[in-house]
Amino acid sequence: MGVAGATSGDSASNGGQAAAANNPYLAHLQPAASSGFGGVYGKSHPFHGLIPGKTTVEQQLAIEAGGINGFTGQPYSDKYREILKKRQELPVQKQRGNFLKLVHENQFVVLVGETGSGKTTQIPQFLLFDELPQLKGKMIACTQPRRVAAMSVAQRVADELDVKLSEEVGYSIRFEDCTSKSTVLKYMTDGMLLREAMTDPTLERYSAIILDEAHERTLSTDILMGLIKEVAAKRPDLKVIVMSATLDAEKFQRYFNDAPLLTVPGRTFPVEVFYTPEPERDYVEAAIKTALQIHMSEPEGDVLLFLTGEEEIEDACRKIRAQGDRLIQQGACGPLKVIPLYSTLPPHMQQRIFEQAPAPRTEGGPPGRKIVVSTNIAETSLTIDGIVYVIDPGFAKQNVYNPRVRVESLLVSPISKAAAQQRAGRAGRTRPGKCFRLYTEKAFVKELQEQTYPEILRCNLSVVVLQLKKIGIDDLVHFDFMDPPAPETLMRALELLNYLGALDDEGELTEFGAKMSEFPLDPQLAKMLMDSPKFKCSQEILSVAAMLSVPNVFMRPREAQRQADAAKANFAHIDGDHLTLLNVYHAYRAQNCSSDWCWDNFLNHRSLKAADNVREQLRRIMERTGIELTSTPFDSPSYYTNIRKALVSGFFMQVAHVERNGHYLTVKDNQVVLLHPSTVLDRKPEWVLYNEFVLTSKNYIRTITEVRAEWLLDIAPQYYDLSTFPSCEAKRVLERILTQRKFRDEHDSDKKKDKREKKEKKRRRTDKSVISSETSSKMVRLNMSKV
DNA sequence: GAGCACTGC
Numbered sequence: 001m002g003v004a005g006a007t008s009g010d011s012a013s014n015g016g017q018a019a020a021a022n023n024p025y026l027a028h029l030q031p032a033a034s035s036g037f038g039g040v041y042g043k044s045h046p047f048h049g050l051i052p053g054k055t056t057v058e059q060q061l062a063i064e065a066g067g068i069n070g071f072t073g074q075p076y077s078d079k080y081r082e083i084l085k086k087r088q089e090l091p092v093q094k095q096r097g098n099f100l101k102l103v104h105e106n107q108f109v110v111l112v113g114e115t116g117s118g119k120t121t122q123i124p125q126f127l128l129f130d131e132l133p134q135l136k137g138k139m140i141a142c143t144q145p146r147r148v149a150a151m152s153v154a155q156r157v158a159d160e161l162d163v164k165l166s167e168e169v170g171y172s173i174r175f176e177d178c179t180s181k182s183t184v185l186k187y188m189t190d191g192m193l194l195r196e197a198m199t200d201p202t203l204e205r206y207s208a209i210i211l212d213e214a215h216e217r218t219l220s221t222d223i224l225m226g227l228i229k230e231v232a233a234k235r236p237d238l239k240v241i242v243m244s245a246t247l248d249a250e251k252f253q254r255y256f257n258d259a260p261l262l263t264v265p266g267r268t269f270p271v272e273v274f275y276t277p278e279p280e281r282d283y284v285e286a287a288i289k290t291a292l293q294i295h296m297s298e299p300e301g302d303v304l305l306f307l308t309g310e311e312e313i314e315d316a317c318r319k320i321r322a323q324g325d326r327l328i329q330q331g332a333c334g335p336l337k338v339i340p341l342y343s344t345l346p347p348h349m350q351q352r353i354f355e356q357a358p359a360p361r362t363e364g365g366p367p368g369r370k371i372v373v374s375t376n377i378a379e380t381s382l383t384i385d386g387i388v389y390v391i392d393p394g395f396a397k398q399n400v401y402n403p404r405v406r407v408e409s410l411l412v413s414p415i416s417k418a419a420a421q422q423r424a425g426r427a428g429r430t431r432p433g434k435c436f437r438l439y440t441e442k443a444f445v446k447e448l449q450e451q452t453y454p455e456i457l458r459c460n461l462s463v464v465v466l467q468l469k470k471i472g473i474d475d476l477v478h479f480d481f482m483d484p485p486a487p488e489t490l491m492r493a494l495e496l497l498n499y500l501g502a503l504d505d506e507g508e509l510t511e512f513g514a515k516m517s518e519f520p521l522d523p524q525l526a527k528m529l530m531d532s533p534k535f536k537c538s539q540e541i542l543s544v545a546a547m548l549s550v551p552n553v554f555m556r557p558r559e560a561q562r563q564a565d566a567a568k569a570n571f572a573h574i575d576g577d578h579l580t581l582l583n584v585y586h587a588y589r590a591q592n593c594s595s596d597w598c599w600d601n602f603l604n605h606r607s608l609k610a611a612d613n614v615r616e617q618l619r620r621i622m623e624r625t626g627i628e629l630t631s632t633p634f635d636s637p638s639y640y641t642n643i644r645k646a647l648v649s650g651f652f653m654q655v656a657h658v659e660r661n662g663h664y665l666t667v668k669d670n671q672v673v674l675l676h677p678s679t680v681l682d683r684k685p686e687w688v689l690y691n692e693f694v695l696t697s698k699n700y701i702r703t704i705t706e707v708r709a710e711w712l713l714d715i716a717p718q719y720y721d722l723s724t725f726p727s728c729e730a731k732r733v734l735e736r737i738l739t740q741r742k743f744r745d746e747h748d749s750d751k752k753k754d755k756r757e758k759k760e761k762k763r764r765r766t767d768k769s770v771i772s773s774e775t776s777s778k779m780v781r782l783n784m785s786k787v
Numbered sequence: 788g789a790g791c792a793c794t795g796c
Contacts, residue, residue: 119794145794145795146794146795147794148795169793173796174796175796179789188796189796191794191795191796192795192796194795194796195796205796216794218794218795219794219795220794220795220796247795306793309790309791309792310790310791310792311790315793342791342792342793343792343793344791344793345793375792375793376792376793377793379793380793380794381793381794396792396793397792397793398792398793399792399793410790410791410792412792455794456789463796467796519796520795521796551792554792556789556790600790617796635793676788676789677788677789677790678788678789694790694791696789696790697790698789700789748794757789776788
C-alpha cells in the first residue's frame with residue numbers, strides 16, 4: 001500500500017540546512033535562526049507582509065496567484081495553475097473571508113460543509129497561510145477517520161500547493177509516517193493523533209488542529225474532542241476547527257463553548273426520495289424486487305442497494321442475476337451486471353464496482369445496467385461514481401456492547417435518519433437521482449433516531465480508559481465527553497485494568513499500566529505480551545498476539561467448506577485454537593509468506609500479511625520498552641505449556657469451566673456458553689480460556705485453549721481469590737485443589753522439598769536457550785506430525 | 788455445527 005512518490009523519513013531536509021540559511025525562500029525550514037519564533041517574513045519573500053492570525057483574503061489570493069512558491073522558492077508549475085483554476089470554483093472559496101474572520105476572533109470554529117464543498121482540501125490551506133505555523137516551529141494537523149483518506153487528501157493538497165508529498169504537506173498513519181522536518185500541514189488518522197497525545201498531552205507540536213468528518217463520531221474523534229477541549233483551555237494559542245457534514249452542528253457548537261458556525265453549501269444534485277406505502281415484511285425480497293423494477297422501468301443509470309452482510313449480499317446477487325436473466329430472455333430489459341461489495345472481499349473483486357455498465361445487446365436496444373449490492377462500506381468509505389438510484393431497506397449491522405456480561409454483539413438494527421440521508425446522497429453525485437426507501441415515511445419520521453449512536457456508547461472502553469489515564473486524565477467520571485458513556489461501562493473498564501495491574505486500587509495508572517498503554521492492543525493482549533518473558537515465550541506470544549489482532553485468517557467459502565475444514569485440520573493443535581494460530585503463522589513464515597500457499601490452504605493472505613506487520617510493530621515496542629525477547633526450545637516439553645501459561649496471565653478473566661451436565665459456565669459471571677463450532681478442540685476440557693465471547697444465535701466462546709486450574713490459581717491469585725467467587729462447581733474444584741496443596745505442603749518432608757527444588761532448578765537451566773528463526777519450519781513439521 | 792457491519796493505533 002502506498003502513494004506514488006511518497007517517501008518517509010526526513011530526507012526532505014537532508015542537505016537543505018546550509019542552503020536554507022542563505023535562501024530567503026527556505027526560511028521556513030529554520031524559523032528560529034532566520035526570524036525567531038513569532039517572527040515575520042523578509043521583504044523578498046513571497047510571504048512578506050503576512051502577519052500570523054491577521055491575514056486577509058486578498059493577501060492569500062495574491063500569494064496563490066504569485067510567481068514564486070513561498071515554500072520551495074521555485075516558480076509555480078503549469079500543473080499548479082491548472083489546479084488553481086479548479087480550486088477557485090469550489091463553493092468553500094466564497095467563504096474564505098468569513099472563515100478567516102471567525103478564526104481570527106475565535107479559538108473554536110465549527111464548519112458544516114456538505115459533500116463536494118471542498119472543505120477537506122481547502123480549509124487546511126486557508127488556515128496554513130493564516131497561522132504560518134512554520135514561524136513557530138509548529139504544524140497544522142487535519143484528522144481523518146480512515147487511512148486512505150489521509151493519504152489521498154495529503155497527495156492532493158501537496159499537488160495544490162506545488163510541493164512534494166512528505167515535505168511541506170505529509171501524512172501519518174499506522175505503519176507509515178510520510179512527513180519530514182519541513183512538514184507544516186499533516187493529514188493523519190484520528191487514532192494516530194490520539195497516539196501522539198499519549199506522549200505529548202498538550203499537543204505542543206501543533207498550532208492548530210482540524211477534526212474532519214466529526215459527524216462520524218469515531219471513538220478516536222470523540223476522545224480527541226474531549227481532550228482538545230481541555231488542552232485548548234490551557235493553550236489559548238491553539239486553534240481548533242471542527243468540520244462536519246451534517247446539520248447536527250448545533251451539538252458541536254454547544255460543546256465547544258458556543259463556537260460560531262460556518263456553513264458551506266455542497267455541490268450535489270437533487271435526489272428524489274420515495275417511500276413504500278406499507279411496511280415491508282421481508283426487506284431482502286422487497287429490495288430485489290425494487291432493483292428489478294428499476295431496471296425494467298427507469299432510464300439509464302446504475303443502482304446501489306444497501307444490505308447488511310456478506311451472506312445476505314451474495315444471496316441477493318444470485319437472486320437478482322437469476323430473475324434478471326429470465327426478464328432478459330423475455331426481452332423485457334437490457335443486460336445486467338450485479339456486483340457484490342463488502343470489506344472482506346479481496347481487493348480485485350472490490351475493484352469491480354468501477355466497471356462500466358454492460359452495453360445494450362443490440363444497438364438501440366434496452367440499456368444495460370450495473371447493480372452494486374453493498375454493506376454500508378459504500379455509505380462512507382467507498383464512493384462509486386455514476387450511481388443514480390439508491391435502494392435503502394433501512395438496516396445495518398451494528399456493534400452493541402453489554403457491560404453487564406462484557407459481551408459485544410453484532411445486531412441487525414434500523415439505521416438513523418442521518419445515515420439514511422447519507423445513503424440517499426449517494427444517488428446524486430453525478431446527476432439528479434432517486435432513492436427508494438423500503439419503509440414508510442411515517443417510520444422514517446417517527447421511528448428512526450436522528451443520529452447513529454456514537455461508537456463510544458457502543459463498545460468496551462478498557463483501551464479508552466487506559467489511553468486517557470496515560471494522557472493524564474484522572475477523573476474519568478467528570479471528563480467532558482460529548483456523549484458520556486454509561487457509568488457501568490466505565491466501571492467495567494476500571495475493574496479489568498485493576499485486575500490486570502494497569503491501575504492500582506486508587507485507580508491511578510501504575511508503571512506497568514503506562515507500559516501497557518504503549519501497545520496498540522487490548523489490555524489483555526498487552527498484559528500477556530508484557531508477562532511473556534516470565535514464561536520464556538515472548539517470541540511466540542508476539543505471534544499469537546498479532547494473529548489475534550487481525551481479521552480471521554481461516555477462509556471457508558460456501559462451495560468448499562469441507563476442503564477448507566480439512567486444510568485447517570492440518571494446522572490444528574491438540575491444546576486449542578491459540579496454538580493453532582501459532583502453527584499457521586509459523587507455517588506462513590516457513591513458506592516465505594507465499595500468497596499461493598495461503599490460497600491452497602484456505603488462508604486469508606491479507607490477514608496474515610497484516611499479522612506480520614502488526615508483529616513487527618509490537619516487536620519494536622517490546623524492544624523500546626525493554627521487554628526481553630525469548631523462546632523456550634521447541635523440543636522442550638514445556639514449549640507449549642509455557643505459551644499457555646502466558647495466555648492465562650492476560651486472559652484469566654476469560655475462562656470457562658465445564659459443569660457435570662456438559663455445559664460451560666464462565667468463571668465468576670456464571671454465564672452459560674458453548675464452544676464455538678469453529679474450534680479445533682474435539683473434546684471438552686475441564687477448563688478453557690477464550691479470546692472472545694460472541695452473542696449470535698447462541699452464547700459462544702471463540703478461539704479457545706485448554707488451561708489448568710493450578711495455573712489460574714498461581715498466575716492470577718488476585719482474580720482467583722475464592723472468597724470473591726459465587727458458589728458454583730468451579731469454586732468447589734478450585735477449593736479442593738487448594739486444600740490438597742495445603743495438605744501436601746504440611747506433610748512434605750524437607751528432603752522431598754529439596755529434591756523438588758533441585759529438579760526445578762535444573763529445568764530452568766535447560767530452558768534458557770533461544771530458538772532461531774531458521775528452526776521455525778522444522779518446528780512446524782515437528783508439531784504437525786505430533787497432531 | 789456457525790458466521791466476520793465498518794474503522795483505527
